[in-house]
Amino acid sequence: MSIELINISKTYNGSDFILSDISVKIATGEFFAIVGPSGCGKSTLLRMIAGLIPISNGQLKIDDKDVTNLPPQERALTMVFQNYALFPFLNVKDNVAFGLKARKMNSSEINTRVNHALELVNLTDFSERKPGELSGGQRQRVALARAIASDAKICLMDEPLSNLDAQLRNKMRSEIRELQQKLGLTLIYVTHDQVEAMTMADRIMVLNDAKAQQIDSASNIYDTPSNTFVASFFGTPQMNLLPIILKENKQPSDVETNLKFSITNSLKAGNYLVGVRPNALAIDEVSSKTNAIVTNIEYLGTHSIVHAQLDNSLELRIEVSSTRNLSTTERVSVSVTGNHYIFSEDGQKLLNTNGGYTDGNASQEPQLQHSI
Ligand SMILES: Nc1ncnc2c1ncn2[C@@H]1O[C@H](COP(=O)(O)OP(=O)(O)OP(=O)(O)O)[C@@H](O)[C@H]1O
Numbered sequence: 001m002s003i004e005l006i007n008i009s010k011t012y013n014g015s016d017f018i019l020s021d022i023s024v025k026i027a028t029g030e031f032f033a034i035v036g037p038s039g040c041g042k043s044t045l046l047r048m049i050a051g052l053i054p055i056s057n058g059q060l061k062i063d064d065k066d067v068t069n070l071p072p073q074e075r076a077l078t079m080v081f082q083n084y085a086l087f088p089f090l091n092v093k094d095n096v097a098f099g100l101k102a103r104k105m106n107s108s109e110i111n112t113r114v115n116h117a118l119e120l121v122n123l124t125d126f127s128e129r130k131p132g133e134l135s136g137g138q139r140q141r142v143a144l145a146r147a148i149a150s151d152a153k154i155c156l157m158d159e160p161l162s163n164l165d166a167q168l169r170n171k172m173r174s175e176i177r178e179l180q181q182k183l184g185l186t187l188i189y190v191t192h193d194q195v196e197a198m199t200m201a202d203r204i205m206v207l208n209d210a211k212a213q214q215i216d217s218a219s220n221i222y223d224t225p226s227n228t229f230v231a232s233f234f235g236t237p238q239m240n241l242l243p244i245i246l247k248e249n250k251q252p253s254d255v256e257t258n259l260k261f262s263i264t265n266s267l268k269a270g271n272y273l274v275g276v277r278p279n280a281l282a283i284d285e286v287s288s289k290t291n292a293i294v295t296n297i298e299y300l301g302t303h304s305i306v307h308a309q310l311d312n313s314l315e316l317r318i319e320v321s322s323t324r325n326l327s328t329t330e331r332v333s334v335s336v337t338g339n340h341y342i343f344s345e346d347g348q349k350l351l352n353t354n355g356g357y358t359d360g361n362a363s364q365e366p367q368l369q370h371s372i
Helices: 042-050 092-102 107-120 135-150 168-182 194-200 220-224 228-233
Strands: 003-011 017-026 032-035 057-064 077-080 155-160 186-191 204-209 211-216 241-247 270-276 281-283 293-298 304-310 315-322 334-336 340-344 351-353
Touching: 003 042, 017 042, 017 057, 017 204, 017 211, 032 042, 032 194, 042 077, 042 155, 042 186, 077 135, 092 107, 092 135, 107 135, 135 168, 155 315, 168 194, 168 304, 186 194, 194 220, 204 220, 204 228, 211 220, 228 241, 228 270, 228 340, 241 315, 281 315
Parallel strands: 032 186, 032 204, 077 155, 155 186
Antiparallel strands: 003 017, 003 057, 204 211, 241 270, 270 340, 281 334, 293 304, 304 315, 340 351
């Protein structure tokens, strides 16, 4: 079943909009993630889709039918919450069966569905246990089984893995993704974790400041972030963002950055922000001309993140191989070796993306890759 949000807005007091003009069509069988920082309105949006709180403005359609004012039970969907919402006094089987009994389904149908759902989440052997006798991951699976047993074709999940440790979260991510595909569910998944959204979803909506900042596939969001918020939110460690002044001759001022970038000739002279991911910067092995000082080194196994301060005092994060022998206070030469992004000065708009860098020679015309 498809879900369509048409200019949906939410205000609690009639004036301050927590969400404003959110529009997207989610296809049947799509895994759609809603991601954003704490308090940006992710749960509010999900609850409006579920029918648990009213939509202030706009329209919601499920399979092209207007459901904006329908109660939750008439929306053909199921929801999995962060705290699982299990009944502690009921065993696993009865927890999964609870909603079906409430719908007055006959007991043989309930049994078939519950057993099937428990089998799918590998909990058949735990059906008599109470939630208190299960691990966090098993409790999460009970919540999933309940959603599966309901047979709804739309499932809404609100941070379902946030109570689990990192290893179990990884495992459950792929289990949820597999189940979603096996059952052909249309799944809307709320998370504040960009990695979770990137690894699981077909498409992602990035929410911030009441607005959908970008709605796209993980790779498009990573490769072509629509503004500096999205650019910083996706990718670990964060993209470096540096102010840059482009002069009339189209060469960036060295003074502002101490780094040389290639800039396409489609940009007017003016102030911009340039974004460079830590893996698009390098510390030159042999260079007599230094432009930065190492301030900190984070060792991460295969690679390290070097924090360096440019001579104009801007801070950079640079990904280097862990085999590199660097130490804090060492003077180094940092250069741009990969893609970089030019944003408007206020960070609201991606203007273009560039590959490589120039040696600062004004006669060397960089290649145009994207135009404004
Ligand atoms: N009943 C309410 N009345 C007034 N404001 C509310 C109400 N419920 C939520 N809010 C506000 O709406 C905003 C969005 O809340 P919401 O829970 O949707 O954020 P979230 O993105 O899910 O955050 P988190 O990741 O921390 O769960 C917050 O600023 C919150 O304080």
